[in-house]
Every structure is written in structure tokens, then in C-alpha cells.
Amino acid sequence: MHKTLTDIIARKIVKMPLYDFKSNARLKDKYAIVHASDVHVVLFEGILAFYDKRIRDLFNMKCFVDTDPDTRLERRVRKDTLEMNRDLELVLNQYITFVKPSFEDFCLPTKKYADVIIPRGAENTVAIDLIVQHIQDLIRGPQPADKNRLRNRARHHSDSMVSRPH
Numbered sequence: 237m238h239k240t241l242t243d244i245i246a247r248k249i250v251k252m253p254l255y256d257f258k259s260n261a262r263l264k265d266k267y268a269i270v271h272a273s274d275v276h277v278v279l280f281e282g283i284l285a286f287y288d289k290r291i292r293d294l295f296n297m298k299c300f301v302d303t304d305p306d307t308r309l310e311r312r313v314r315k316d317t318l319e320m321n322r323d324l325e326l327v328l329n330q331y332i333t334f335v336k337p338s339f340e341d342f343c344l345p346t347k348k349y350a351d352v353i354i355p356r357g358a359e360n361t362v363a364i365d366l367i368v369q370h371i372q373d374l375i376r377g378p379q380p381a382d383k384n385r386l387r388n389r390a391r392h393h394s395d396s397m398v399s400r401p402h
Contacts, residue, residue, distance in 0.1 A: 238290050241280065245294065247272035258320060277371055283339070286346035296374070299367060300350035303357045308339070 243250045251267040286292045286300070309331060316327040347353065354363040 238288070238294075241278070241291065241294050244270060244278055245276075247276070277375060283343045284346070286349040287342060292349055297352065297367075297370065298350045299352045299354055300347045301354045301357045302347065305336075307357075309336075 240250055240252060249272060250270040252270055254263045254266040254268060255261070256263050280291075280295065286298060292298065312331055312335065313324065313327055316322040316330075317324055352363070352367065354360050354367075358364070
């Protein structure tokens, strides 16, 4: 994964293995080809995206989508019963025995590495709009007006020359 990401960052053509969620395995000899791009934004997502420091250090912005535990369970049940045709009792037992404890042990602790924590996931349109704007600003690059914006701004009474502990 680290080599794939560093190759993408270096704008090399990359073969990414495809994964089959039903068999929980990579598809033999099946790949997605990622081509270099002039616009260089890479979105990387996954429940363990921040777990490995070497991977984490490659990211310019780290977002953690914080979803209510009941919502996580509801999504898991819906996906596993409807899409995977699994038995409800098996899904619930697997969730309680493996999924929830693994999330609490491995995923949730990585929240501390996030630059932005998005509560309520996709329904939090304000947070998503801010992130989209930030990405668009990165793509657009620095604008001439941005360089002097903070340096030449007018001082206000709330500005302080004295550093305050926060």
C-alpha cells in the first residue's frame, strides 16, 4: 500500500489489485490501472487509513468520519443481509463478537490523527462543503490575492499583541 501511494504521489502509472467483498479476497489477476494526472488530488479511504504511520504521513489532510454506533450497526446489518444474503443472527453475532471490538481497538484510536473530524458522516453537509472547498483551493493553487490577505488586513479590537494561553 505504501509503495502504491508513493508511486501515485510520484505520478507513476500504478496497477491496484481489485478486491471482492463477497469472498473477502483479492481478485486473481484483476487490477485497476491508475494513470498520472495533472490535477493531483488523491482520496484514500478505509477504516484503517490512519493506522500505519508511514501511510498517515503521506496525507496532506486527514478526515475521520465519526458515525453513531447505532448507525454503524444498522448499515452493517443492511449491507450483510440485503447485499451479501447473510443470516441476521450470524450478522449480529459477528458484529458483537468481532466487528465492534475491532473497531474500538483499532479504528477508533486512530481518530486522534485526524485533522478534521466529521460528525454524522454524509448528512453533515457543512463539514463536507468545507472539505470540498479546501480541496478545490488546493487544486486551484495560491491566488495572487491570497499572498497578502493576512499581512495587510486591518487590525480589530479583538486582535491582541499579547499571546494568550488557550
